[in-house]
Amino acid sequence: MGIQERKERERERRRQQIMVAAKRVFSVKGFTKATMEDIAKEAELSPGTLYLYFKNKDELYASLSLRILQYLLIRLEHVNAEPDQTPEQMIESLKEAMYDVYEFDPLILVNMFHLQSSEALKNLTPELLSEIRELSRNSLNTMAKIFEEGISRGTFIEKKPLTFSNIIWAMFSGIVLWEESKRILNEGSDSLKETLEIAFDIFAEGIKKNERG
Amino acid sequence: MGIQERKERERERRRQQIMVAAKRVFSVKGFTKATMEDIAKEAELSPGTLYLYFKNKDELYASLSLRILQYLLIRLEHVNAEPDQTPEQMIESLKEAMYDVYEFDPLILVNMFHLQSSEALKNLTPELLSEIRELSRNSLNTMAKIFEEGISRGTFIEKKPLTFSNIIWAMFSGIVLWEESKRILNEGSDSLKETLEIAFDIFAEGIKKNERG
Amino acid sequence: MGIQERKERERERRRQQIMVAAKRVFSVKGFTKATMEDIAKEAELSPGTLYLYFKNKDELYASLSLRILQYLLIRLEHVNAEPDQTPEQMIESLKEAMYDVYEFDPLILVNMFHLQSSEALKNLTPELLSEIRELSRNSLNTMAKIFEEGISRGTFIEKKPLTFSNIIWAMFSGIVLWEESKRILNEGSDSLKETLEIAFDIFAEGIKKNERG
Amino acid sequence: MGIQERKERERERRRQQIMVAAKRVFSVKGFTKATMEDIAKEAELSPGTLYLYFKNKDELYASLSLRILQYLLIRLEHVNAEPDQTPEQMIESLKEAMYDVYEFDPLILVNMFHLQSSEALKNLTPELLSEIRELSRNSLNTMAKIFEEGISRGTFIEKKPLTFSNIIWAMFSGIVLWEESKRILNEGSDSLKETLEIAFDIFAEGIKKNERG
DNA sequence: CATGAATGAGAGTTCATTCAT
DNA sequence: TATGAATGAACTCTCATTCAT
Numbered sequence: 001m002g003i004q005e006r007k008e009r010e011r012e013r014r015r016q017q018i019m020v021a022a023k024r025v026f027s028v029k030g031f032t033k034a035t036m037e038d039i040a041k042e043a044e045l046s047p048g049t050l051y052l053y054f055k056n057k058d059e060l061y062a063s064l065s066l067r068i069l070q071y072l073l074i075r076l077e078h079v080n081a082e083p084d085q086t087p088e089q090m091i092e093s094l095k096e097a098m099y100d101v102y103e104f105d106p107l108i109l110v111n112m113f114h115l116q117s118s119e120a121l122k123n124l125t126p127e128l129l130s131e132i133r134e135l136s137r138n139s140l141n142t143m144a145k146i147f148e149e150g151i152s153r154g155t156f157i158e159k160k161p162l163t164f165s166n167i168i169w170a171m172f173s174g175i176v177l178w179e180e181s182k183r184i185l186n187e188g189s190d191s192l193k194e195t196l197e198i199a200f201d202i203f204a205e206g207i208k209k210n211e212r213g
Numbered sequence: 214m215g216i217q218e219r220k221e222r223e224r225e226r227r228r229q230q231i232m233v234a235a236k237r238v239f240s241v242k243g244f245t246k247a248t249m250e251d252i253a254k255e256a257e258l259s260p261g262t263l264y265l266y267f268k269n270k271d272e273l274y275a276s277l278s279l280r281i282l283q284y285l286l287i288r289l290e291h292v293n294a295e296p297d298q299t300p301e302q303m304i305e306s307l308k309e310a311m312y313d314v315y316e317f318d319p320l321i322l323v324n325m326f327h328l329q330s331s332e333a334l335k336n337l338t339p340e341l342l343s344e345i346r347e348l349s350r351n352s353l354n355t356m357a358k359i360f361e362e363g364i365s366r367g368t369f370i371e372k373k374p375l376t377f378s379n380i381i382w383a384m385f386s387g388i389v390l391w392e393e394s395k396r397i398l399n400e401g402s403d404s405l406k407e408t409l410e411i412a413f414d415i416f417a418e419g420i421k422k423n424e425r426g
Numbered sequence: 427m428g429i430q431e432r433k434e435r436e437r438e439r440r441r442q443q444i445m446v447a448a449k450r451v452f453s454v455k456g457f458t459k460a461t462m463e464d465i466a467k468e469a470e471l472s473p474g475t476l477y478l479y480f481k482n483k484d485e486l487y488a489s490l491s492l493r494i495l496q497y498l499l500i501r502l503e504h505v506n507a508e509p510d511q512t513p514e515q516m517i518e519s520l521k522e523a524m525y526d527v528y529e530f531d532p533l534i535l536v537n538m539f540h541l542q543s544s545e546a547l548k549n550l551t552p553e554l555l556s557e558i559r560e561l562s563r564n565s566l567n568t569m570a571k572i573f574e575e576g577i578s579r580g581t582f583i584e585k586k587p588l589t590f591s592n593i594i595w596a597m598f599s600g601i602v603l604w605e606e607s608k609r610i611l612n613e614g615s616d617s618l619k620e621t622l623e624i625a626f627d628i629f630a631e632g633i634k635k636n637e638r639g
Numbered sequence: 640m641g642i643q644e645r646k647e648r649e650r651e652r653r654r655q656q657i658m659v660a661a662k663r664v665f666s667v668k669g670f671t672k673a674t675m676e677d678i679a680k681e682a683e684l685s686p687g688t689l690y691l692y693f694k695n696k697d698e699l700y701a702s703l704s705l706r707i708l709q710y711l712l713i714r715l716e717h718v719n720a721e722p723d724q725t726p727e728q729m730i731e732s733l734k735e736a737m738y739d740v741y742e743f744d745p746l747i748l749v750n751m752f753h754l755q756s757s758e759a760l761k762n763l764t765p766e767l768l769s770e771i772r773e774l775s776r777n778s779l780n781t782m783a784k785i786f787e788e789g790i791s792r793g794t795f796i797e798k799k800p801l802t803f804s805n806i807i808w809a810m811f812s813g814i815v816l817w818e819e820s821k822r823i824l825n826e827g828s829d830s831l832k833e834t835l836e837i838a839f840d841i842f843a844e845g846i847k848k849n850e851r852g
Numbered sequence: 853c854a855t856g857a858a859t860g861a862g863a864g865t866t867c868a869t870t871c872a873t
Numbered sequence: 874t875a876t877g878a879a880t881g882a883a884c885t886c887t888c889a890t891t892c893a894t
């Protein structure tokens with residue numbers, strides 16, 4: 001049993017080693033141009049070994065997303081777990097959680113957003129795909145709880161909470177990708193944090209129920 | 214000279230024919246998996262012919278974006294040109310303009326958002342790249358004028374107008390991509406229009422200056 | 427009849443125009459990399475037109491050689507036609523004739539030597555091939571007469587005259603190609619003329635019959 | 640370390656296997672018409688494998704030349720190393736050395752002469768190119784020593800020794816190529832050996848210093 | 853005769869993946 | 874488990890040549 005466990009741990013460590021290498025290579029070269037050999041070299045392994053740990057290139061790529069989605073979910077659950085916060089404060093926490101996720105690994109995050117709406121998604125094993133689906137759903141639901149609370153307290157406008165989740169998530173990914181895009185186009189300074197702040201503030205203000213009108 | 218013109222028109226028609234085929238193929242197979250031969254077949258032309266009209270695959274791909282960016286810019290300019298509108302009404306028009314752009318060609322729009330933050334961007338000819346840059350910039354600036362007006366009238370909060378533009382644009386692309394993503398993941402119904410409506414409403418409400426706080 | 431002739435002349439002029447363009451392009455780009463379109467552009471014609479005058483690329487290439495072979499033959503015949511020369515003087519004239527041929531068009535000459543021992547030779551129409559053969563043969567035979575004379579006078583060693591022709595021709599082509607090669611390898615100055623002079627002198631001295639040994 | 644060595648040997652054997660196949664295919668089809676797939680088939684390998692051993696088609700082609708140039712240099716050095724020979728005897732040895740090189744591999748030799756004055760030369764990696772340059776230079780210099788000796792002994796005419804080397808080399812290549820050419824043109828019997836003999840004799844006689852004139 | 857758009861076969865090359873060791 | 878040489882399918886792109894106008 002101890003042996004079994006140790007083996008498992010070692011296996012997991014190897015996986016991590018490969019993923020770290022893959023992340024670096026994907027970030028520098030992009031998914032298409034990065035070759036399995038590049039990644040193998042970066043990981044100081046042989047190409048064949050990669051296939052002992054990942055079914056294929058797509059799965060390796062997708063696995064990167066999985067990690068950050070897990071991190072996201074944990075962060076979101078922390079937000080919800082904090083006691084005695086008003087929904088407004090929680091949105092503030094949400095913003096920080098998301099920026100944390102971004103800072104945790106900007107490159108993977110961008111990778112993930114790319115994957116998210118790409119053809120590659122279709123080639124994944126059903127297991128991996130459903131893991132991704134599950135994590136996404138959980139994250140969105142976790143966010144939704146915040147909005148539900150705000151609505152039931154009467155401080156947020158009355159819309160489906162999940163719609164708010166979707167908008168927040170879309171806004172976050174849109175901003176990250178668009179800032180990345182501007183970076184590639186060599187335009188302007190890195191204003192991600194500032195833009196994100198303002199966007200969240202606008203959102204927070206926008207979903208407030210008010211007595212005007 | 215009539216001949217000159219006719220030839221030009223025919224050339225342009227061919228280009229369109231190829232772009233239409235390319236759009237279809239890219240949408241079904243995605244950029245990487247779509248081959249030039251696929252596109253040629255779809256266009257009922259030979260592979261070589263494609264290269265008479267587009268320098269390479271990347272440029273063909275990017276050219277699709279160009280058209281929709283042009284359409285976007287025109288629509289945005291129309292919004293600005295309409296007289297006697299309050300900034301609030303203009304944001305409403307903005308929403309419609311963007312939804313129009315989406316409906317004009319959803320597939321191309323998704324293609325464009327993909328391109329926008331991808332490695333492919335780097336391989337374009339400088340001319341094409343700067344055309345894209347130019348159109349993006351113009352669109353953002355055109356939007357910014359609306360916000361400027363609202364700020365100077367004192368109805369919008371005091372932030373850089375271009376930041377608003379960026380957020381709107383990011384939000385729009387984020388929602389389109391995320392809905393596309395959900396479509397691929399076979400989840401849920403197509404709620405793009407509804408989500409977009411709500412998102413714009415929240416945004417519009419969120420940038421209003423108010424006397425609270 | 428006059429019309430017939432004029433047409434023929436015009437046709438010939440067009441051929442020349444194309445050959446001049448082809449020569450330039452082949453010289454700059456080499457046979458393989460030069461495209462028919464390049465040549466057409468240089469000749470200010472359309473690609474299709476080239477095929478009205480030359481069966482294909484190989485034939486166009488070979489036709490260039492034909493011209494210089496014709497020039498060579500004429501020069502050699504002149505050498506032979508000059509009266510009252512000793513064979514030794516005629517070898518001197520031979521040297522000058524060959525250097526003339528080189529100067530007439532160094533690029534075509536190199537082209538021709540390339541063609542001469544290449545695969546392309548096999549793809550020519552039988553007519554063109556036999557024209558080339560005929561011209562080569564005539565040139566060698568013309569040279570051979572000089573040597574024959576020298577041998578019968580008892581001033582040259584007794585070998586087959588045609589062998590001398592072959593050696594002279596091989597030596598000439600070898601030197602031209604090797605100097606070209608050194609030019610490509612960026613080595614050393616252009617010493618073709620000097621090398622050629624010395625080579626011919628050695629040859630002339632070497633075929634002299636003498637009483638030593 | 641035994642493993643290391645064995646691998647190295649096997650790698651070298653593979654290279655040889657590919658080169659042997661390449662030589663055959665290039666000889667039959669010529670450089671341009673020979674495809675990498677042809678060569679792969681001849682070597683009973685897959686196309687991709689060729690690229691594990693040679694950077695590209697040009698380099699594979701050029702590598703063939705390298706071997707024969709190495710062989711040439713060795714043979715030339717042997718000529719120089721033999722003790723107690725008069726320069727005249729050494730020229731005789733030179734002739735034999737060169738004929739040996741020809742017989743060692745006529746096809747490769749022709750290939751090399753083709754390469755030597757062709758555009759392909761420019762596409763080689765600098766390393767390979769300078770290897771070729773180096774070997775050529777060494778061979779020419781080695782030959783030059785013979786001539787130097789003869790000159791200093793007063794038996795050869797007083798010209799730059801390297802010029803003699805160049806002429807010998809040009810003559811050799813010229814004869815080989817011209818005989819090849821005649822072979823292609825289906826003319827005459829194979830008289831290479833005889834022609835070479837006579838040419839060398841003439842050369843040897845021609846560079847002798849004499850008291851006549 | 854001239855055009856030049858279109859062809860389409862075919863090339864070199866890459867690289868995800870496999871499998872004997 | 875790890876290797877890495879070998880695979881071979883598939884790609885993009887080129888260009889000699891044709892043919893309707």
